[in-house]
Amino acid sequence: MSSIAPEAPLYIKVHTADNVAIIVNTGGLPEGTVFPCGLALTEHVPQGHKVALTDLPQGEAIIRYGEIIGYAVRPITQGSWIEESLVTLPTPPELEELPLATKVPAPLPPLAGCTFEGFRNADGSAGTKNLLGIITSVQCVTGVVNYAVNKIKTELLPKYPNVDDVVAVNHNYGCGVAINAPEAVVPIRTIRNLALHPNFGGQVMVVGLGCEKLLPEQVIPGQDKSSILVLQEQQGFSKMVDAILAMAEARLLQLNQRRRVTCPVSDLVIGLQCGGSDAFSGVTANPAVGYAADLLVRAGATVMFSEVTEVRDAIHLLTPRAVNEEVGRALLREMKYYDNYLALGQADRSANPAPGNKKGGLANVVEKALGSIAKSGSSAIDGVLSPGEKASQKGLIYAATPASDFICGTLQLASGIHLQVFTTGRGTPYGLAMAPVIKVATRNALAEQWPDIMDVNAGRIATGEATIEEVGWEIFRLLLEVASGRKQTWADHWGIHNDLCLFNPAPVT
Amino acid sequence: MSSIAPEAPLYIKVHTADNVAIIVNTGGLPEGTVFPCGLALTEHVPQGHKVALTDLPQGEAIIRYGEIIGYAVRPITQGSWIEESLVTLPTPPELEELPLATKVPAPLPPLAGCTFEGFRNADGSAGTKNLLGIITSVQCVTGVVNYAVNKIKTELLPKYPNVDDVVAVNHNYGCGVAINAPEAVVPIRTIRNLALHPNFGGQVMVVGLGCEKLLPEQVIPGQDKSSILVLQEQQGFSKMVDAILAMAEARLLQLNQRRRVTCPVSDLVIGLQCGGSDAFSGVTANPAVGYAADLLVRAGATVMFSEVTEVRDAIHLLTPRAVNEEVGRALLREMKYYDNYLALGQADRSANPAPGNKKGGLANVVEKALGSIAKSGSSAIDGVLSPGEKASQKGLIYAATPASDFICGTLQLASGIHLQVFTTGRGTPYGLAMAPVIKVATRNALAEQWPDIMDVNAGRIATGEATIEEVGWEIFRLLLEVASGRKQTWADHWGIHNDLCLFNPAPVT
Ligand SMILES: [Ca+2]
Ligand SMILES: [Ca+2]
Ligand SMILES: [Ca+2]
Ligand SMILES: [Ca+2]
Ligand SMILES: [Ca+2]
Missing domain, CATH: 3.40.50 (Rossmann fold)
Structure with a gap:
């Protein structure tokens, strides 16, 4: 048993409106477990998986992150495990009807004096x-x-x-x-x-x-x-x-x-990605990365988040954040492009998530998307890039790419990233030869299992050992150390570098 | 000037019905050159490019390999260079109307006693x-x-x-x-x-x-x-x-x-491919490989040729050779599959040939296809594989693949080839890690330029220094030496191995 795993039963409820929470404890918790609030588990619930906080009648909306991630297939009693087959997939947001630039976040206070070598x-x-x-x-x-x-x-x-x-x-x-x-x-x-x-x-x-x-x-x-x-x-x-x-x-x-030489942080272009996500991604690593993203934006850097299929189902939360309607329309353009691309191949967004995501507690792509966009932090979305376009502006940018780790990595490199911050719950040894990759674990257990692969442990957020802000600052500071060549990522230490993989939506001949 | 390049002006006319021929001499031939037959060049014609053997009125069929490769865009006078822009692309053979198994070649005489280690x-x-x-x-x-x-x-x-x-x-x-x-x-x-x-x-x-x-x-x-x-x-x-x-x-x-241990040649599965083709491919290396393919079929081996986009425009010459109607229909199935695949991506067969093919004298995909299918030799087509299927029969097989050298190589490996014979006119250092690749040059000049890459020189056929049969036997014997580990290909000598590349017609996510 790990020294930093919690002994007491613990769950995380993200938003006050949520009627589900996820189990924090490594190995999950057994039937009969009683939480301090009085909630009792009616069955074993695996780590990262959802427990019903109230009785949910058939057809009831299942709410996480304050958003509907699906509907109950049958009545679910309080304290039972909400396994993925109990959650129907809601229809994706209708692109034509989304509000554009209606809730543009105010500029964050500048963060002056940050540099790297x-x-x-x-x-x-x-x-x-x-x-x-x-x-x-x-x-x-x-x-x-x-x-x-x-x-x-x-x-x-x-x-x-x-x-x-x-x-x-x-x-x-x-x-x-x-x-x-x-x-x-x-x-x-x-x-x-x-x-x-x-x-x-x-x-x-x-x-x-x-x-x-x-x-x-x-x-x-x-x-x-x-x-x-x-x-x-x-x-x-x-x-x-x-x-x-x-x-x-x-x-x-x-x-x-x-x-x-000493350079302002505004010279940096940072890519954000997640891979092998689990239910913790959206409550530990991704919000911490989002906090670091805000710090970078405040310091004048360029920050890009990507992965269309993991953004598509949360796009209604992003279009209002577009800095203006033009940027909002560009977001919709990239979503439509990918809807069409998948339809041509007779596939749809349900092709994501992967089996490992589901094992990690993610019921469907909606839940995955809500966790995935936490990486983008809270600032206005200043621009949009089509796949492989080079960034030419500062601030938060949506760089549209497939979610595939190696394709997203290749496209973000083309867009000019100097460094990628990569969150993972299930664990991947992913690395890039052209730019350092800082890997952030969503769970303590992964950080302990792979001490010579994971660079940051955001799992401490789930156990209350650290706050989102603390881990966000830790990522920000490490990022400047790595960008300056003073620290090496584990992937670079070992030379673990994935092959580049182009996104080619056109035929081969 | 090479010792084995011909001094006298030389052209190759493949079929008696042809109204064009290709120039053999390295560097091409200048305006005013007079051939022994009396033909005089009205302009410089590059090596491998076509010269008009007669006056061709506008709209006249341009015939090579006894087949129409296109039509004259404007009147072309005898002795002038038929540059690619002078040749219109004919419509591809209508798949529904092709004769199936109507000219099944009689079985070739068995070739007994051939073995490899x-x-x-x-x-x-x-x-x-x-x-x-x-x-x-x-x-x-x-x-x-x-x-x-x-x-x-x-x-x-x-x-x-x-x-x-x-x-x-x-x-x-x-x-x-x-x-x-x-x-x-x-x-x-x-x-x-x-x-x-x-x-x-x-x-x-x-x-x-x-x-x-x-x-x-x-x-x-x-x-x-x-x-x-x-x-x-x-x-x-x-x-x-x-x-x-x-x-x-x-x-x-x-x-x-x-x-x-000593094994019969019938245990061998040999893949045939061409890449970086030129106008010589269809008159030197590919017919020699076709002769070797016949020897392999006679010895009971499995031989596969591939590359849909290079077969599509000569499919009317292949369906009659199908051993039965079922095999003929399977050929058509693979052509239709690829027609649809290209159409979905808003591409068509004109995406092939590559610029280098054109520089090498190939006006269009029809001319390329007529030369490409020469690799298949003269035997009946015994079977058809869809991309990546494993061969389970002997004889000549059409293994449908894209023409891309690395994708075709990967798919033929999946189909089980022990060795690939690869012809090239422009020249490529191509090799595979999983099986030896014997590279056959179509031109003397390439064999001389790359003595430490090309394994066989079929260019000697163009200059009359060797016959198709002689080079065919040379390929066959070398193939058994390489399969037995007694000789190493140049690609294996240097360790020149291309990455595998899957054919994935489905979307990424
Ligand atoms: Ca992801
Ligand atoms: Ca990813
Ligand atoms: Ca070819
Ligand atoms: Ca090829
Ligand atoms: Ca590689």
Whole structure:
């Protein structure tokens, strides 16, 4: 039994209007458990799962976060387990009828004087890492590029100690794709914007094959052709590798000159994501991240939240927060886009959540969404990005992406994030090579089980050991330490980096 | 100037009915060149590009391979370059009206006594490599698995010298996907069949996360749960890595017992593919591969050709070769499936060919298809597989896949290929970790330029230095050497291996 797990039975009710609460105790609580308030469990309720706080007649609205997450399939008695099959899925908010910019939050008080140590780029942006990025225009070159990257890491990188790493921007695009299909714009702009990532310091190089559909010149439009290496112009494999190493070394020389300088927090672009969520996500880690998001917005940074399928069912809570009607309409545009995309594939939002989410106590996508949007904090939504677009403004931004951890990560990198804050309840070892990922556990048990993977434990909020504000500040401070290179995330410590994965809504050929 | 490039001007006319020919000479031929037949070029014609053998009035059918590849946009005079913009795209064959099994080729004479040295598996199949395969059920685990695989390669593999390599079957599926969408069946069966690959010797292991949508048990249905490792059940990162290494070592011990034994060629499953094609593909490498395919079919092997978008415009030449009407209808089913798939994404077959194909002289997908199907040789088409299905019969099979080199490769591996023969005109360093890839150059110039990448030079056919039959036999013999582990392909020599890439026609979420 863990030292920090509560001995006393404990539940969390999020909102005064809620008629359900979730069980905090690790392992759940047995039938007969009596809470200090007098509530008695009529059956075993697993950790993170919902207990009925009152008798609920059949058809009664089940309320969590002060919102309807579904309706009772049959009468549910007080103190019993509300298992997912007892909750019907409500219809999603009708997009046409939503209020836009009707409850715009007042600007939060500025948070002055916060800085981090970053790498200043020529274009005015700053980086949190000093990476040599090798972009590919087509998957065909991957085998050669990976061979060359290994050689660069062992033979060249030790000579350039100020360069943190070499990252091959591999992907499955570039050829064998419908490059003229309307949706091809998404993967193409994603690759382009990945090449512009601030952690690459403007020292791009692109390796192409020579006969692909996505031309290397299209990957870095307007750039010097001397940054492009075409394998079909080389005399065999060894010469290809030599050429990549020569081009890489010229850039390593430049990158090695870079030094960290003090930068305002307003230079930071931070991505927020959740993955492997559970019922605690929405009451511990996500609200704490939301608090940190507010701190970042107050300090002038850019903060983006994403994951359309986890926002769709809570969109009625977001459109009123849009800073103006135009931003509100942009939110609706992204929701409609994804509704259409899923319908084309004969799928719908019920494809989310995953089985692990359900095991973690999330009955359906509505409950998941209500918890997911807590990451966005409380400020006005200042802008909206379509998948893979690059951020060009400060404040809180909704960057529309699939919820898939690796696709969302790839798209947020394209949008320019310097660092991602990632909350997880079930647990994932997720990491990105291009930017640090701070992983926040929603439960004490996960933080204890994975001490060498999880960076922050927000589970202490559930047990009353810390407040949302305290963990929010902890995330904010850690984020500045990591952005400054003074602390390393666990994922970077081990080199746990997921492959990039493009969002390609267009056909392959 | 290369020693084996022809000095004399040379063109290739494939079929007696053709009114165009392609220029053989490296660098093309200048205006004023006069061929022995008296034809004079009215302008420079690049290598591999078409020259008009007669005057072609506007609207005249342009004929290559004895088939109409398009119509003249304007009058074209004898001796001039038929650049792609001068050729209109004909409408594709109407699927409903095609003759099925009307010209079934007679069985070819058996080729007895051909064997290779393979690894015999418990299920009766044989392998061409002895690999430890580590299957993943979800992309989330990739970072951990790659870390563990590096450790296995350096710390464990040297102790098991009979094991050729350790291969992580990484992919972008498993979560964040519409797992109940109708088309999800394609990626799921692909992953399942990859786990069954004969080169893994039946010693599968699956690493899963624990909350993904694609459960590890679904990846290896019916198998012992002791082959599954779930990261969420482990106590942190180091323990995860230890657990993967322990599971891997148990399998390395078993795999290390395997020895090559003499197997009939009928145990082989060979995949055929082309990528980076040019106008020579259809007259040198592909017909030579087609000859080798006939030899393999005669020896009782399974041979599969693929790439729907490159077959679609020549489907009228294939349906008559179907061994019976059922197989003919299955061919049509796969063409219709892809027509619909492309139409849903507002794309069509004109998305193929790639710019490099066009530079290589291929005016459109019709001309590309006529050259592409030459790989299938001359035998009856005995069966059809939908994308990712496992082959269970001998003979010539049409395994429907996208033309994308890495997707076709992944799907053919799922279908069980032991080895792929890959033809290329423009040149690609393509390779697969799970099975050897023999790369065949269509042009002398490519073979000379990439001597440490290309395994066979079929360009000698264009210059008259070798016949289709000779190169066909050369491919067949090399294939048996490589399958037996006596020779290594260049891709395996360098370790040039492309990432697997699933075909997922369903949405992500
Ligand atoms: Ca999420
Ligand atoms: Ca996610
Ligand atoms: Ca091809
Ligand atoms: Ca191909
Ligand atoms: Ca990879």
